[in-house]
Amino acid sequence: MVTVEERYEHLEKTIRGYNISADLNQIRAAYEYAREHHGEQMRRDGTPFVTHPINVAQIVAEMRLDSESIIAALLHDCVEDTDCTYEDIAKRFGVTVADIVDGVTKLTRVKYSTMEEEQMENLRKMLFAMSRDIRVILIKIADRLHNMRTMEYQTPAKQKKKSFETMEIYAPIAHRLGLAKIKWELEDLSLQYLDPVAYSEITKKLAADSVQHDQFMSRIQEEISARLAEENIPHATVYGRVKHPYSIYRKMYLQEKTMEELYDLFAFRALVDTVPDCYNVLGVIHDIYKPILGRFKDYIATPKPNMYQSLHTTVIGEEGIPFEVQIRTYDMHAINEYGVAAHWKYKQGIKKEGGEGAYEWIRRLLENQEDTDAEEFIHSLKVDLFSDEVFVFTPRGDVVNLPAGATPIDFAYSIHSAIGNTMVGAKVNGRMVGFDYQLHNGDVVEINTAKSAHGPSRDWMKIAKSSEARSKIRQWFKRERREENIAQGRASFESELKHIGLTMAQITASDVLPSILKRVSFPSLDEMYAAIGYGGLTAQKAANRVRDELLHINRAAAMVKAAEEAAARAAQEAKEAKAAQEAKSNLPRKVKSEKGIVVEGLSNCLVKFSKCCTPVPGDEIVGFITRGYGVSVHRKDCPNAQPDHHVEANQGRWIKVSWSDDIRDSYSTSLEVVCKDRSGLLVDISTAMSTCKINVNGMNVHTTADGFAIFHLTISVADSKQLEQVMRKIHQISNVMKVNRPAG
Numbered sequence: 001m002v003t004v005e006e007r008y009e010h011l012e013k014t015i016r017g018y019n020i021s022a023d024l025n026q027i028r029a030a031y032e033y034a035r036e037h038h039g040e041q042m043r044r045d046g047t048p049f050v051t052h053p054i055n056v057a058q059i060v061a062e063m064r065l066d067s068e069s070i071i072a073a074l075l076h077d078c079v080e081d082t083d084c085t086y087e088d089i090a091k092r093f094g095v096t097v098a099d100i101v102d103g104v105t106k107l108t109r110v111k112y113s114t115m116e117e118e119q120m121e122n123l124r125k126m127l128f129a130m131s132r133d134i135r136v137i138l139i140k141i142a143d144r145l146h147n148m149r150t151m152e153y154q155t156p157a158k159q160k161k162k163s164f165e166t167m168e169i170y171a172p173i174a175h176r177l178g179l180a181k182i183k184w185e186l187e188d189l190s191l192q193y194l195d196p197v198a199y200s201e202i203t204k205k206l207a208a209d210s211v212q213h214d215q216f217m218s219r220i221q222e223e224i225s226a227r228l229a230e231e232n233i234p235h236a237t238v239y240g241r242v243k244h245p246y247s248i249y250r251k252m253y254l255q256e257k258t259m260e261e262l263y264d265l266f267a268f269r270a271l272v273d274t275v276p277d278c279y280n281v282l283g284v285i286h287d288i289y290k291p292i293l294g295r296f297k298d299y300i301a302t303p304k305p306n307m308y309q310s311l312h313t314t315v316i317g318e319e320g321i322p323f324e325v326q327i328r329t330y331d332m333h334a335i336n337e338y339g340v341a342a343h344w345k346y347k348q349g350i351k352k353e354g355g356e357g358a359y360e361w362i363r364r365l366l367e368n369q370e371d372t373d374a375e376e377f378i379h380s381l382k383v384d385l386f387s388d389e390v391f392v393f394t395p396r397g398d399v400v401n402l403p404a405g406a407t408p409i410d411f412a413y414s415i416h417s418a419i420g421n422t423m424v425g426a427k428v429n430g431r432m433v434g435f436d437y438q439l440h441n442g443d444v445v446e447i448n449t450a451k452s453a454h455g456p457s458r459d460w461m462k463i464a465k466s467s468e469a470r471s472k473i474r475q476w477f478k479r480e481r482r483e484e485n486i487a488q489g490r491a492s493f494e495s496e497l498k499h500i501g502l503t504m505a506q507i508t509a510s511d512v513l514p515s516i517l518k519r520v521s522f523p524s525l526d527e528m529y530a531a532i533g534y535g536g537l538t539a540q541k542a543a544n545r546v547r548d549e550l551l552h553i554n555r556a557a558a559m560v561k562a563a564e565e566a567a568a569r570a571a572q573e574a575k576e577a578k579a580a581q582e583a584k585s586n587l588p589r590k591v592k593s594e595k596g597i598v599v600e601g602l603s604n605c606l607v608k609f610s611k612c613c614t615p616v617p618g619d620e621i622v623g624f625i626t627r628g629y630g631v632s633v634h635r636k637d638c639p640n641a642q643p644d645h646h647v648e649a650n651q652g653r654w655i656k657v658s659w660s661d662d663i664r665d666s667y668s669t670s671l672e673v674v675c676k677d678r679s680g681l682l683v684d685i686s687t688a689m690s691t692c693k694i695n696v697n698g699m700n701v702h703t704t705a706d707g708f709a710i711f712h713l714t715i716s717v718a719d720s721k722q723l724e725q726v727m728r729k730i731h732q733i734s735n736v737m738k739v740n741r742p743a744g
């Protein structure tokens with residue numbers, strides 16, 4: 001049995017070993033403070049509670065963190081488990097230490113109630129986001145590691161729950177921070193409780209084969225060391241190890257292999273002084289052993305996102321046993337083992353101890369990730385996302401994820417719309433705050449509600465940051481305040497209408513109202529006013545749509561009228577012309593045309609070619625006056641232009657059109673070619689096009705299951721003559737069955 005005092009002295013010795021300027025007086029004071037406050041509390045293993053913070057501080061010291069981290073580690077459970085407060089600690093040990101303890105306490109209060117993958121990622125992100133000081137999360141990881149080490153004294157249910165959390169949350173975080181050693185230990189400890197059968201199978205097998213393994217490893221180690229000495233590579237250290245149980249477990253599981261079948265059950269490390277030496281060692285290793293193809297990874301040239309650097313290769317020795325060799329410099333090794341903590345230690349020499357904002361660290365960690373393994377990169381990017389999110393707690397300790405800048409209103413509506421609708425006040429960390437208060441990571445938010453609350457105010461819509469809250473507020477106005485909404489919506493609609501120069505009378509006329517309502521998609525004007533009132537539609541948008549519809553209606557009416565007048569005029573002209581012709585020969589009348597189309601009796605009117613039949617000059621054509629979009633020109637043989645398709649009401653809209661003398665150079669049209677599929681068809685069709693000097697603007701092919709290929713071509717031609725020529729040409733190609741001009 002080790003006494004508490006002995007444990008503490010071991011801690012001091014570790015600290016002295018790496019930090020000569022450590023504040024040992026304050027550290028001892030923190031230890032005594034913790035011992036006094038935890039008093040008679042015991043751990044489940046029968047030791048005084050204070051052994052826990054001492055052990056956590058020991059792990060923190062092994063990460064080589066600064067004095068403040070050690071002090072905070074010693075005090076980390078004081079606020080949570082004893083009667084002392086943030087203020088007590090701040091007064092006695094300074095604000096920084098108190099802040100770190102406060103951060104760890106908040107992380108301790110996080111409840112992991114949901115076991116869904118999505119929530120896990122949220123929690124990991126939140127832990128990062130909450131730890132504005134990296135030391136908070138490092139201490140929390142140390143805390144979890146010690147708890148896992150002593151998990152055997154807990155109930156089976158708690159063992160499973162904690163192991164699951166550790167595997168899902170803490171081990172990935174340790175990995176992201178590059179704490180390789182701690183990550184392995186956390187995973188191995190968790191596996192022990194999550195899959196005890198597999199764990200004992202692996203460890204038993206490793207133990208049974210350990211003599212054989214050791215012999216193998218020392219033989220390889222000697223072989224490599226001897227060759228490195230021969231090659232004059234200075235200060236090389238070579239050692240072997242068997243991979244960790246969890247790493248073996250994962251590989252067995254993922255690759256569905258037995259332990260014997262696994263590659264790299266063994267891993268060797270070669271540590272050297274310089275990067276060029278690393279590549280020299282690699283050359284030597286590949287010279288002695290046969291490398292396995294595709295297993296070489298250069299994490300020196302492209303470090304992993306967590307700053308890990310090393311060369312990895314897997315080779316096969318004489319006995320046919322494969323093993324992995326990791327080659328790196330001593331400096332890389334330090335960072336690989338201690339991760340962010342080692343890096344932090346290096347910087348300590350440059351800046352004042354703990355002076356640099358630890359948040360900086362995560363940021364830089366994430367910035368340093370270009371050109372890394374794609375999967376790793378995306379994975380760590382997720383962490384970066386927290387910059388536009390904020391994570392807060394319910395009073396019960398559940399995590400709520402909101403957009404950055406969120407307010408108590410967003411929080412309330414994210415819990416339930418009923419909470420938002422009856423909210424009368426909000427508390428953050430126990431203090432009353434305004435509804436526009438901006439929430440911070442780790443805030444505990446409490447909403448006060450009252451049955452008599454008169455519901456959200458319209459200003460809330462502007463304060464709320466989340467679309468969820470805004471839409472729920474809108475919903476409320478929609479439901480609860482219909483009369484008010486209609487009155488308010490009507491007022492703002494009328495003023496908007498006035499603004500664009502229209503009157504209500506113009507809209508409510510019985511011949512236009514139905515199509516206006518159709519255009520705005522409301523069954524009645526009241527419905528539209530209500531929507532404007534609760535904010536589902538802006539008055540401006542509504543008024544603009546109404547104006548557009550009125551313009552359409554008027555334009556269509558004007559065109560129909562013009563067409564009727566034109567027909568009358570044409571009849572009159574024909575009569576006059578006939579009379580004139582009788583007198584002398586008639587000269588063709590030159591008419592100004594649009595796109596090479598003359599619309600009988602109308603000049604300068606908008607013309608478009610219908611997409612269904614894409615007419616070209618030479619085709620017989622006919623025109624249709626659309627509602628507001630000019631005259632649409634169809635081929636006379638287009639199914640859409642057949643008299644029996646003409647709805648009675650539209651009869652007046654069909655008009656005569658013809659090709660003018662000033663047609664353009666080319667017209668776009670489409671062709672459909674049906675073929676029995678064979679190779680080279682596409683080339684042959686393209687060749688036919690280019691012999692006829694035809695531009696292809698688009699080509700689409702689809703093949704059918706029964707061996708047909710159908711080409712859809714969009715081409716530009718001068719007229720129907722050229723089009724017929726190319727259609728004949730295509731038809732001559734072997735396997736072509738049909739060449740159509742699509743219509744209808």
Ligand code: MN
Nearest residue numbers: 052076077143
């Ligand atoms: Mn603890």
